[in-house]
Amino acid sequence: MPPIATPAASALIQPASTTPELLRNFCIIAHIDHGKSTLADRMLQLTGVVDERSMRAQYLDRMDIERERGITIKSQAVRMPWQVDEAAYALNMIDTPGHVDFTYEVSRSLAACEGAVLLVDAAQGIEAQTLANLYLAMENDLAIIPVLNKIDLPAAQPERFAEELATLIGGEPEDCLRVSGKTGVGVEVLLDAIVAQVPPPVGDPDAPARAMIFDSVYDTYRGVVTYVRVVDGQLSPREKIRMLSTNATHELLEIGVSSPEPHPTQGLGVGEVGYLITGVKDVRQSRVGDTVTNAAKPATESLGGYRDPQPMVYSGLYPIDGSDYPALRDALDKLKLNDAALAYEPETSVALGFGFRIGFLGLLHLEIVRERLEREFNLDLISTAPNVIYEVTMEDGTEVTVRNPSEFPTGKVKTVTEPIVKATLLAPSEFVGTIMELAQGRRGTLQGMDYLSEERVELRYILPLGEIIFDFFDQLKSRTRGYASLNYEISGEQDADLVKVDILLQGEQVDAFSAIVHRDKAYAYGVMMTGKLKELIPRQQFEVPIQAAIGARIIARETIRAMRKDVLAKCYGGDISRKRKLLEKQKEGKKRMKNIGRVEVPQEAFVAALSSDTTSGK
Amino acid sequence: MSARSTLPGSAPLASTLPASVVDGASERDFGVYLHVPFCSVRCGYCDFNTYTSTELGGGASQANYAATAIGEIELAAAAMAEVGLPRRPVSTVFLGGGTPTLLPAADLASLLDAVGQAWGLAGDVEVTTEANPDSVTAADLVRLAGAGFTRVSFGMQSAVPSVLHTLERTHDPRRIPDVVAWARDAGLHVSLDLIYGTPGETLDHWRTSLDAVLGLEPDHVSAYALTVEPGTKMGAQVRRGLLPMPDPDDEATKYEIAAAALAGAGYDWYEISNFARTTADRCRHNLGYWGSQDWWGVGPGAHSHIGGHRWWNVKHPRPYAERIDGGRLPVAESETLTDRQREDERVLLGVRLVDGLDVGADLRGRLPTLVGDGLIEAEPAATGRAVLTLRGRLLADTVVGALTD
The missing domain is CATH 3.30.70.240 (Alpha-Beta Plaits)
Structure with missing residues (x-):
């Protein structure tokens, strides 16, 4: 049965002409793995915007990495029709990123909604991340609908966790809905509850247009696609718009809604959620949190809450093969189009050659960027231990x-x-x-x-x-x-009381291994790193001291004993080919060595020494 | 990149050798290696192509083996003639294995005869056979000398019973003086092979073995560091932790002990692992390998080289014999070396020799560092020759790495 029974009802919820009373804007707050994407999939099916045939698991997570890791990095908005008691409603589901590094993006997504579905795994209970986003939603005065998911699991304990949620948001355990995104149980009830509990948006249709950007995505074919929530007034195709933070103006080439494929519309009115295309090529020109207005009749007040993304964590990224440096630069330039928070500048390391120092929002952001560089651009990279700004x-x-x-x-x-x-x-x-x-x-x-x-x-x-x-x-x-x-x-x-600990190989400082640590941990770091390097660096034909130092003061030392013999004594019997192939292999291996002074250090030693399990300072 | 091909069995003989092998052939020596793939017992460390069964069937059985190998000698001579190689008398012949002396002396003699008939033997031909101290008699050695053998190399390995036990060598070390005396009486030059670095071998054990060798006054001594190969029984024992992996530092110490002891007794090194009393006592056959001369390797798994073309035979004696019986060369794979590969080989083999290596003008700039590191001798380096020092002999791979690109 289609969710909307009559064409007349359907006509009332057409984009650009839906009265705010028939709109419901909500998001889903959930921890990774608590089943947000699967629940969203069920909603898409039940509301008929995606048919069975074209349904693919986790429809909304577009990037491969997202689907593989089961996490959502970029949010999106989907418009879904739903009917309650003969009346048709348009539901906008605004997806939120689910990780600590993207708190600001989450806050903008929440600001675009009037309600939030608090989705919690009935076998696990609420997690810290969800709790933080819940507080954020409560501060934004969103209507909270507590929902326990995965009630089909044998390990589910809905009573226990309903109690917990009730304590947290101050309601009754019975108010907590129970669903299974997997089987679809309870999802219709949830959609009804959204219509009933989430307040309709409020805005002034006659005021100058104001819309808040809550996501901005670069698309190879269409340029930047900007997702907005209209607060006041109306946005229409072909008009000129202005970004309030920069005063830059752009022509609206296309405006529409996603359901979930893009559908161009005659515009977006008060309370509506949709996308804009202006032809800009860089998400920096269309920043999350900014306010969009009409250039001819501009609003003077921004919607507030806009913030420049601030990198908090820095790491050096270097191509393992130095000749990949231009490819790395091009790849970063491309990623930047879609990642307003990505900041980088060229950097040179004595040990690692040419690379970039990159600023990230946090560790997950770092991991995602690194993984995309390796996967989508086929680059082999070394990353230095991440550090913060001092x-x-x-x-x-x-x-x-x-x-x-x-x-x-x-x-x-x-x-x-x-x-x-x-x-x-x-x-x-x-x-x-x-x-x-x-x-x-x-x-x-x-x-x-x-x-x-x-x-x-x-x-x-x-x-x-x-x-x-x-x-x-x-x-x-x-x-x-x-x-x-x-x-x-x-x-x-x-x-x-922080100090820099340097690592010296045969007296030469290896910049990639320097770390800023608390004075009380400097010795432990020095011992750990010199010990690790002693294991990782092969013996050379001379003795190699490995030292850790604070300034000129040596705090730890290991020695790689000189190699005395590398020759194969047996070289007769005529199988010269084998010996030659061994030499060719050695020469190949040598190409992947970095020279620190006269010490040949294999790439693997850098990678292993810089991997996180060795940098904990334990 | 080398041009590689697996030769189809039905190809005419000439297709086994590219025409390029003829270039400069008259300037190169020609040697013959004869592989005897049989042993009475397989030693734990050995990764050579050898079999302990006497009955592998048909031409592959021990009794018929000489006849089969002679078949390859005849095919070889025909193939070389067909491609246009000049007929060169054979300057060296080497019988290795396996244990050549497991075959009757008459078989070894007939193999040598066949080589003489196929190509002719040079007047000063060097003919060596490897011999196991427990499978050879005085009469055998006399017979071999009579048949034209000039040299015998005994696989002594150690004079210490516990070390021989770990190596799974079955011979009685007390037999060594006898076989050496018999060989000398028969008029043969004598070489003794030693292995150092066997798990459990102490420095004193090693000195005992060296003393034993020097007491026997052989003409030539080879001292090889034990190499544990993955596919061997010893390799498996090391992997399972039943035996310790030989320690390269221990091997280096033992090499230094050997080099000093041998030099003190008048044995000069002429290749990293080989020592001889006089220039005439050096093994010319092995020098041919290190000098990229031409040789034909006869027998299962044997390797050959003629003028930058290398190939090797099928490994198992049965398919080997079947191919020969069918009138086809038993080549498994071959490669024609590029100029770059030939240069790499020239360096990696040549640097092992006491005469050292002529270093091309483009790489001479690297010699001072090698001298500074104590890896090569200063004086020859001044004229562009890399001659290894004692330290350099142990770190020859480093030197090869520096002298190749």
């Missing part, structure tokens, strides 16, 4: 901003400040001790602790960002058997 003040008063350990000044340092985060950790109560141990080891200070239920605890910490970008997530997961979750937000900075 502000260093010298005794003579000069100030230095350090985005790369090699920029850390020599001389008398007065203070070093580092960014800190407010972190929220959710875990079963049995892991409280473990988590405290981990957080204290990372210089965390406990701010508070609350029991969500008898079994689950929320811990709040102030932690240096630099301490959690190495392997904090991995450690947290492995020490709590995967049960703990983490969310954090940047929360200013603090002074800290």
Whole structure:
């Protein structure tokens, strides 16, 4: 049965001519793996916008990486018709990114909605990330519809987690809907609840047009596709629009709605959600959070909340094959079109050659960019250990901003400040001790602790960002058997006793291995790194000292003993081909060596030494 | 890249050798290697192509093997003539294995005869056979000398019973002085092979073996570091942790001990692992390998080289014999070397020799660093020759790496 029974009803919800009373804008807040995409798929089917034949799993996650990792990076909006008691409604589902690095994008998606479906796995309960987004939604005064998903699972405990959700949002456990995105159970009830509980949008249709950009995506064929929520007035095809943050004007080449394929429309009215195409080629010209208005009759007040994306984590990316440098530059230029937060500049490393220092929103952002570079552009890359930005003040008063350990000044340092985060950790109560141990080891200070239920605890910490970008997530997961979750937000900075530890091979500093660490951990880092390198660097024909140093002071040392014999004694019997092929193989291997002074270091040694499990400073 | 081809069995003989092999042939020596793929027991460390069964069937059985190999000699001579190679008398013949002396001395003699008939033997021909100390008698050695053999190389490996046990060598070390005396009495030059670096071998064990060798006053000594090959029984023992992997530092120490002991007793190194009393005592056959001369390798799995063309025979004696019986050369695969590959081989083989390597003008700039690192001798380097120092002999791969691109 089609969701909309009559053509007359259907006519009332055409884009550009739907009254706000018939619109419902909502998003789904959920943790990775809690089944958001699968639920969205069921909604697309039930509302008839996607037929069975063209349904593919997780329809809305467009990028391969998203589908493979089961996470959503870029949000989208889909318009779906739904009928309740003879009345037709247009539902706009605004997808939200589900990771800590994209909190700002989430906040813009939430700002485009009047309601949120709080989707929680009925076998796992709420996670820290979801909790953070829930708070964000509550601050935005969104109507919250608590929903437990995966009730078909044998391990589901809907009673228990309904209780937990009720405590969190202050309702009754019975109000919590129960669905299975997999089987479709309860999804129709949920769609009805959205119509009933999410308030219709409110705006002034006669005011100058104002629409908020909540997503901006580069498409090879169409250029930048900008997703907006109209707050006041109306946007129409072919008119000139203006971006309030930059005052740049563009012509609207196309305007429409997604359901979920793009459908051009006669415009978008108050409360409506859709897309704009202006022909710009770079998402930086159409930034998330910006306000779009009509150029001829512009609004003067922006919608507020706009913020430039700030890279918080930096890492050097280098091609393993130096001749791939131009290809890496081209690839970054392409990625940048679709990633307003990506910032990079060329960098040279003695050890790694030519590469780029890249600023990321966070670790996941780093991983995604790196993976896309490797996968979509076929590049083999080495990334240096990620670091945060430090502000260093010298005794003579000069100030230095350090985005790369090699920029850390020599001389008398007065203070070093580092960014800190407010972190929220959710875990079963049995892991409280473990988590405290981990957080204290990372210089965390406990701010508070609350029991969500008898079994689950929320811990709040102030932690240096630099301490959690190495392997904090991995450690947290492995020490709590995967049960703990983490969310954090940047929360200013603090002074800290930080030093730069350099690694020297045969007296030559290897810039790629320098790290800025707390003084109390410098020795441990030095011992760990020199020990690791001793294992990774093959013996040379001379002795190679590996040292860790703070300035001129050596704090740790290992020695690679000289290799005394490399020759194959047996070279007779006429099988010269084999020996020659061995030589050819050695020569191939040599090409992948980097020379530090006279020491030949295999690429694999850099990769292994820089991989996160070795940089934890344990 | 080398041009590679698996030769179809039905191809005419001439197609087995490219015309390029003729270039400069008259300036190159021609040797013959004869492989005898039989042993009474297979040693744990050995990765040579050898079989312990006497009855592999047909022309592959031990009894018929000489006749089969003679078949290849005849096919070889025909193929070389067909491609237009000049007839060159054979300057060296080497019987290796396996254990050549498992075959009756008469068979070994008939193999040598066949070589003489196919190509003729040079007046100063060097004819060597490898011999296992426990499968050879005084009478055999006399017979071999009478048939034209000039040299015998005994696989002594060690004078220490526990080391021989680990190597799974079955001979009684007390037999060595006898076989050496018999060989000398028969008028044969004597070479002794030693292996160092066997798991469990101490430095004193190694000195004992060297002393034993020097006491026997052979003409020639080879000292090879034990190489553990993946496919061998010893390889499996090392992988499973039953035996320790030979330690390269220990092997280096033992090489230095050997080099000093041998030099002190008047044996000069002429190749990394080979030592001789006089220039005349050097093994000219092996020098042919290191000098990229021409040789035909007869027998299953044997490798051959003529003028930049290399090939190797099928490994198992049965298909080998079937091919010969069918009148076809038993080639498994071949490659024609590019100029670059020939240069690589010239470097990696030539640098092993006491006379050293002529370094091309383009790479001479690298010699001072090698001298500075103590890898090559300063004086010859001044005129563009790379001659390895003692340290350089142990780090020859580093030197080869520096002298190739």
